[in-house]
Amino acid sequence: MQIFGVDIGGSGIKGAPVDLERGDLADERYKALTPHPAAPEAVADTVKEVVDHFGWTGPVGVTFPGVVAGGTTIRTAANVDKNWIGIDARTLLGERLGGLPVTVLNDADAAGVAEMRFGAGRNRRGTVIMLTFGTGIGSALFMDGALVPNTELGHLELNGHDAEKRASSRAREDEDLSWERWARRVSKYLAHVEMLFSPELFVIGGGVSRKAHKFLPLLEGVEAEIVPAELQNNAGIVGAAMRAAMG
Secondary structure (H helix, E strand, O other), X not given: OXXXXXXXXXXXXXXXXXXXXXXXXXXXXXXXXXXXXXXXXXXXXXXHHHHHXXXXXXXXXXXXXXXXXXXXXXXXXXXXXXXXXXXXXXXXXXXXXXXXXXXXXXXXXXXXXXXXXXXXXXXXXXXXXXXXXXXOEEEEEEEOOEEEOOXXXXXXXXXXXEHHHHHOHHHHHHOOOOHHHHHHHHHHHHHHHHHHHOOOEEEEEOHHHHHHHHHHHHOOOXXXXXXXXXXXXXXXXXXXXXXXXXX
């Protein structure tokens, strides 16, 4: 069975059909740059571009980088245009896609759902936290495999700032931090999250997960197991498709 997944990020919007039996992309993903400003109408147009690239006519799952209340209404928009707040994203995207059935969920939640089913979190019980490091820091919290949605742990305070302003992948790039300096910041952040939630496992995802060998060995001061996401930066697409398959 194939369902289409779209992952809206602060820098790119990417999508592909997903083979839900294998938990992997059924075709090479297509990526377009996120418009700036990333206003609702412009982003919806880009989502349509991604879906139309494949001539897709079935259900579509879409991730969003913020809180999605009830699978419809956007409540936060840290890394996209603030005009998203209060928007019924499911209706907006459904109309832009010509009436195709659309499901919307938080981007890190989508990545986490995929990793718990097909990746690094499969068959893991207890408390598992997926963290995606990219333009910001997304989070997905699981207890015995059940998702606690919209946690937004990237906005915990770290040294007087939003954690994602200090420890995201974008912060590393913008400040030209070495892997060692960035790993120290990430270690402090993980230690803070661990203090609050005592997880057995951290799964590290987002685009930086492709380079896990450069920073995971440098992390310290955390008792929980830390592993890279197995689906890497495709986890959001897969998770979006999984949720769309549920209707």
